[in-house]
Amino acid sequence: MKKVIYSQFGDESVLELSEQAVPTIEKDQLLIRVKAVSINPLDWKIYGGEMKLMSGSKFPKSVGIDFSGIVEQTGLAVTRFKAGDAVMGLLDAFKGGALADYIAVKETDLVLKPANVSFEQAAALPVTGLSALQIMDQLAAVGPNQDVLINGATGGIGVIAVQMAKKRGARVTAVVSTKGVVEARQWGADTVVDYTKQPIKLLNQRFDAVIDLSTKLSFTEAKRLMKPKAVFVSTLPSPLTLLSAFINNFFSGQKRRVLILKPTVDGFTTLAKLTEEGLQIVLDKIYSLTNVRDAYREVRRGKGIGKSVIVLD
Ligand SMILES: NC(=O)c1ccc[n+]([C@@H]2O[C@H](COP(=O)([O-])OP(=O)(O)OC[C@H]3O[C@@H](n4cnc5c(N)ncnc54)[C@H](OP(=O)(O)O)[C@@H]3O)[C@@H](O)[C@H]2O)c1
Incomplete structure (x- = not known):
């Protein structure tokens, strides 16, 4: 599967599209086929090395915090989701890793995607x-x-x-x-x-x-x-x-x-409810994974209104 990684701190030129094995899941995790990942200012602060006290300096590192996707497989202890569910969620901000075809996620870091928004909009919402x-x-x-x-x-x-x-x-x-x-x-x-x-x-x-x-x-x-x-x-x-x-x-x-973001299951539930009630999620640009460097470069240099996302095939 494809995954975006980097092996040194720097600008967008350090980001590489790599081939990796599909992750295996623990019993409290789900395997998600990722559909879209949002671009956050935190991403370039981390791969730029500004936050190495929090992110550590061990390489390779991964990019991407919040995402939407479809549940491919569930661990034995997972109770709230089943294969085929459309979900949105987020990974540990300092570890990243959402920019990959498949990711392993705990069920507490996910919520069902509200039916009234697209996968692109859903990816833009958790952070x-x-x-x-x-x-x-x-x-x-x-x-x-x-x-x-x-x-x-x-x-x-x-x-x-x-x-x-x-x-x-x-x-x-x-x-x-x-x-x-x-x-x-x-x-x-x-x-x-x-x-x-x-x-x-x-x-x-x-x-x-x-x-x-x-x-x-x-x-x-x-x-x-x-x-x-x-x-x-x-x-x-x-x-x-x-x-x-x-x-x-x-x-x-x-x-x-x-602000030090601390995601909670209650927070996810409230967010999904507000979205169903009509919260507007505004998208700026939508990029493909093959243009990952340009995507981050453009958004970092200045952007329109709302969020930009990267879609995976
Ligand atoms: N601590 C945490 O846990 C945590 C979690 C999430 C996010 N964050 C941080 O929170 C910040 C906001 O996140 P975000 O996703 O909303 O970022 P964002 O999408 O980049 O939004 C920043 C906004 O600031 C505006 N801006 C720039 N210069 C300005 C100025 N001089 N006066 C007034 N507005 C100005 C920009 O508008 P224009 O483009 O029109 O200038 C832009 O709309 C980021 O720094 C992010 O890293 C922290």
Whole structure:
């Protein structure tokens, strides 16, 4: 079977299409025939070597976190799925490996694919959807009548986060570049700010939650946008930011929280339900496995709106 691997850190030129044996499964695992895999910013941070503290430096390594596919075979202890089921799920972000014809996955890392979305859309959902859900439920506790600012609202997480915040009854301000102004309103944003025309640091409004998905807004800058008892959520965990957040939260009413994605079966179930109820999953580009280097290069250099995915034959 085909699988994308790399044997040194670097840019997209390190990615190789290799021939491997189909994995064998443990009794609590399923063998999945992969249909589509999404491209995440985390992928190039890992193969670029930026996260080697977390990923380790042992090669060869594999690429691809979230995926959709069809159950080919189930281990003896698997109870929730059967051969032929269409599923979506995710692998350990730092080990990767979804970009392969077949993968072995634990049943806790999967959910049935909602029937109303394509395999391409389903592959685009686990990382972004579970991240958005964790931000809404645990980190920012977004609820009715709160003022929520989402910085980077046309990205993978942003598209979903705007819709989830709106569904929870919040008043949503979406920060986007010009290409996303119309779409952000369609997903439910009450106010849309084009950051190429209006720097958000100069906004007069104060928010209950400032969610930065762009990685460009510091906590110091965000504080000026926050009410006295508000929350700032960022998405790049590092020992320094986690320590700073811990110290800040001890003394200040303005809290600082950092996303570290922790998938749960409940999270998967909620995501599938929200999708069946009409959550919009927005796809940008669809690539084939043979163009894997170009796919990652193009998406890393700048992209449209929503998620790009790679399809397997
Ligand atoms: N810690 C974790 O567990 C975890 C889990 C998942 C993701 N993440 C991280 O979370 C971040 C967001 O993920 P994603 O999938 O949503 O990424 P993404 O699809 O690349 O979205 C990032 C968004 O930021 C916007 N942006 C860029 N510069 C901006 C600026 N100056 N002001 C406002 N917006 C700006 C981009 O919009 P334009 O293209 O219009 O500029 C884009 O829509 C990534 O860094 C990812 O690595 C972390």
